[in-house]
Amino acid sequence: MCVTVTAALMATGCGRSADSGPGKDAPAKIDSGKATGKVVMWSMGDADKTLESLAKKFEQENPDADVQVTAVPWDAAHDKLTTAIAGGNTPDMSVIGTTWMAEMAAMNGFQAAPASFKSSDFYPGQWDTTKYKDTSYGVPFIADTSVVYYRTDLTTKAGIKGALAGDRDGYLKDLKAIQATAGKQNPKLRHATGLVMGFNSWIFWVPMVWQQGGDIYDAKTGKFTFDSPEVAKALEYYASVPKQGLAPTDRSDNVQGFRDGLIAVYQEAAWAGGSFHKDAPELDGKWKTMPVPYSKQPAGFAGGSDLAVFKEAKNPDAAWKFAQFLTEPANLAAYAKATGSLPPSPQAWSAAKLSEDENMTAFAEQLEVSKAPPAITTWQQIADVIDSELEKLSLGKATVAEVQKTLQSKATSIGTGR
Amino acid sequence: MSTKTLPGRGDTHEQGTAGPERSADRRHSVRRGTARRRQARAAWILAAPFLALFAAFMLLPVVWSLLMSLTDTQSADLRTPLNVSFIGLDNYVRLFQDDQFFTALRNTAVFVLVALPLTLAAGLAAAVALDRGIRRFRAVFRVGFYLPVITSIVAVAVVWKTLLEPRAGLVNLVLGWFGIDGPAWLADTRFALPVMIVMAVWRNLGTVMIIMLAGLQSVPQSLMEAAELDGAGAWQRFWRVTFPLLRPALLLTAVTTGIGYLQFFDEPFVMTGGGPLDSTLSATLYAYNQFGNGNYDMASAASYVIFVLIVALTVLQFRMLRDKD
Numbered sequence: 152m153c154v155t156v157t158a159a160l161m162a163t164g165c166g167r168s169a170d171s172g173p174g175k176d177a178p179a180k181i182d183s184g185k186a187t188g189k190v191v192m193w194s195m196g197d198a199d200k201t202l203e204s205l206a207k208k209f210e211q212e213n214p215d216a217d218v219q220v221t222a223v224p225w226d227a228a229h230d231k232l233t234t235a236i237a238g239g240n241t242p243d244m245s246v247i248g249t250t251w252m253a254e255m256a257a258m259n260g261f262q263a264a265p266a267s268f269k270s271s272d273f274y275p276g277q278w279d280t281t282k283y284k285d286t287s288y289g290v291p292f293i294a295d296t297s298v299v300y301y302r303t304d305l306t307t308k309a310g311i312k313g314a315l316a317g318d319r320d321g322y323l324k325d326l327k328a329i330q331a332t333a334g335k336q337n338p339k340l341r342h343a344t345g346l347v348m349g350f351n352s353w354i355f356w357v358p359m360v361w362q363q364g365g366d367i368y369d370a371k372t373g374k375f376t377f378d379s380p381e382v383a384k385a386l387e388y389y390a391s392v393p394k395q396g397l398a399p400t401d402r403s404d405n406v407q408g409f410r411d412g413l414i415a416v417y418q419e420a421a422w423a424g425g426s427f428h429k430d431a432p433e434l435d436g437k438w439k440t441m442p443v444p445y446s447k448q449p450a451g452f453a454g455g456s457d458l459a460v461f462k463e464a465k466n467p468d469a470a471w472k473f474a475q476f477l478t479e480p481a482n483l484a485a486y487a488k489a490t491g492s493l494p495p496s497p498q499a500w501s502a503a504k505l506s507e508d509e510n511m512t513a514f515a516e517q518l519e520v521s522k523a524p525p526a527i528t529t530w531q532q533i534a535d536v537i538d539s540e541l542e543k544l545s546l547g548k549a550t551v552a553e554v555q556k557t558l559q560s561k562a563t564s565i566g567t568g569r
Numbered sequence: 570m571s572t573k574t575l576p577g578r579g580d581t582h583e584q585g586t587a588g589p590e591r592s593a594d595r596r597h598s599v600r601r602g603t604a605r606r607r608q609a610r611a612a613w614i615l616a617a618p619f620l621a622l623f624a625a626f627m628l629l630p631v632v633w634s635l636l637m638s639l640t641d642t643q644s645a646d647l648r649t650p651l652n653v654s655f656i657g658l659d660n661y662v663r664l665f666q667d668d669q670f671f672t673a674l675r676n677t678a679v680f681v682l683v684a685l686p687l688t689l690a691a692g693l694a695a696a697v698a699l700d701r702g703i704r705r706f707r708a709v710f711r712v713g714f715y716l717p718v719i720t721s722i723v724a725v726a727v728v729w730k731t732l733l734e735p736r737a738g739l740v741n742l743v744l745g746w747f748g749i750d751g752p753a754w755l756a757d758t759r760f761a762l763p764v765m766i767v768m769a770v771w772r773n774l775g776t777v778m779i780i781m782l783a784g785l786q787s788v789p790q791s792l793m794e795a796a797e798l799d800g801a802g803a804w805q806r807f808w809r810v811t812f813p814l815l816r817p818a819l820l821l822t823a824v825t826t827g828i829g830y831l832q833f834f835d836e837p838f839v840m841t842g843g844g845p846l847d848s849t850l851s852a853t854l855y856a857y858n859q860f861g862n863g864n865y866d867m868a869s870a871a872s873y874v875i876f877v878l879i880v881a882l883t884v885l886q887f888r889m890l891r892d893k894d
Contacts, residue, residue, distance in 0.1 A: 237647030257645045349844045401735040401753030413736055528645055532862040
């Protein structure tokens with residue numbers, strides 16, 4: 152179909168060959184020599200000093216190469232990347248949020264990763280974030296997952312020695328014990344735990360489905376499975392905490408609540424630990440981390456960022472070489488150490504000796520079992536629907552059965568994109 | 570060479586046929602015509618940069634968006650426009666089958682219908698108070714009322730969000746002193762939208778006040794004196810003399826504030842993301858979310874629905890407030 156309005160207006164793309172394209176790309180090839188020429192890379196967030204110093208090191212090893220790192224603010228990044236890809240005016244490479252990979256790969260924006268990157272070098276969940284239609288379009292660079300943080304000063308008063316129970320029923324029992332101490336032993340405590348409501352609450356719920364051995368999407372049949380018994384169970388788990396009054400439903404700030412002792416336990420990503428250490432040093436030694444409690448099998452959420460090289464890169468060879476350099480265990484370790492983020496490869500963990508910090512071991516354990524959300528282009532929309540249905544459920548405005556029915560019908564009507 | 574004389578030849582020939590008696594007159598009008606044409610050309614040249622920019626960055630996107638709303642364009646199609654096909658009004662049909670869009674329209678309607686009259690009334694009241702009453706602190710009040718207008722809306726929203734934080738926020742802290750357990754303002758479906766209405770009134774009454782104040786001060790003193798001589802009381806003078814003269818100011822503020830309110834976006838975007846349970850989801854936020862999800866077709870269709878509503882509201886306001894003569 153070449154005769155469409157937009158096609159006529161854009162006047163590009165007619166005659167694109169059918170044998171390449173998203174999901175059908177052959178892996179890029181990189182030669183064995185040293186990198187040469189200029190590489191323009193976008194990084195997300197503030198100017199990344201660590202990345203720049205790694206780029207300097209790369210330039211020393213490859214004297215003819217010149218790496219330019221440009222910082223792009225996170226809130227503008229998505230639009231900037233999609234317009235760059237659409238306009239065919241991209242840098243050579245970029246840091247890409249894992250949940251954007253499928254969408255941008257489907258836009259035919261990225262080169263397939265060279266075969267020299269081995270999936271076995273990375274945590275499986277992190278590697279899966281690079282995939283779209285079974286082809287890898289990048290390399291994991293920053294891992295992210297969430298664990299349970301707990302205030303030892305508050306939990307010991309509830310008679311809990313060490314971490315809370317790792318199984319879901321025991322965990323709920325422990326939360327009830329903590330809640331019972333509110334007011335008397337723990338004067339400031341209002342709720343045992345905090346709940347993430349609204350935006351991105353799916354990150355905490357979808358792993359509960361995986362822990363049941365189920366899933367929300369079957370990649371083989373291309374069908375959503377929100378109508379499965381595992382989803383029902385996970386919805387019950389999610390709703391049980393606010394329903395029993397163990398968490399507030401007022402969207403109050405969990406980080407602040409945890410620092411002030413209003414809540415004793417909550418689930419958060421790695422950055423929270425760094426922020427407690429920095430902004431609330433008086434709490435040092437009073438909080439610990441543990442892996443997320445589970446029902447049948449452990450599972451967690453794999454997020455973070457990947458490195459991708461664009462289809463229209465001017466210097467793809469050097470870009471891939473820089474990506475290779477950045478993902479060497481020693482450099483991943485250096486990056487993670489300097490920025491406080493989690494490295495996506497087990498070798499980097501040992502290189503950085505991260506597990507010597509006992510609060511990091513929960514993350515290491517969690518990364519082993521973390522999984523990526525389905526790599527479909529409509530994922531963000533499905534996630535939005537999950538968020539709003541979870542909100543209805545936790546506010547008691549809908550039953551598990553109703554939520555399940557809505558999720559299945561809405562997800563099916565949104566579909567998985569073209 | 571003879572060719573060199575060619576340009577002038579046509580003129581002389583024409584003059585010949587036009588007749589000698591009218592030739593002088595005609596020559597004059599021809600000169601005036603070319604002068605006007607030259608002037609017009611200069612005008613076009615001067616306007617060209619603006620027109621080019623306007624066409625490229627305003628007109629084209631607007632037209633493009635209309636076309637896009639009639640196709641099934643997704644973000645993935647930006648690179649492969651061959652996949653895009655013309656689907657007529659399907660997007661509009663889908664839009665009106667989406668409960669969430671209706672929720673968004675309803676919230677926007679409630680917001681406009683409540684906040685607009687409140688803003689106009691509060692702005693008018695503030696203007697009258699400043700014009701008559703509080704003479705000593707007039708400058709202070711003018712600045713005080715106008716300050717929210719010039720503050721960035723995002724900054725305002727962030728500050729309000731902090732003040733209204735359920736556990737650590739100042740509002741609930743103060744309520745707590747009086748033994749009142751304050752609600753979770755922005756996480757409560759009963760309070761989230763009203764909070765935003767209060768915020769909008771507080772923020773926009775300054776603009777209305779300034780324009781009304783200008784209107785009030787242009788009311789001729791002689792008219793007031795005449796009314797007073799005729800025995801009209803203060804209240805009557807206001808309703809019979811001042812208010813009718815304020816009609817243009819009222820129309821201006823009603824139309825501009827109304828259009829702004831129909832595009833209600835920043836407050837829910839920053840403070841609630843449209844929640845809780847979609848209770849603060851506005852029509853523009855809905856369109857924005859569709860765009861963010863890569864559904865450019867639906868986002869365009871929703872934008873055009875909002876556009877039609879804005880036109881309708883504006884026409885209605887002109888009908889109601891325009892000077893009758």
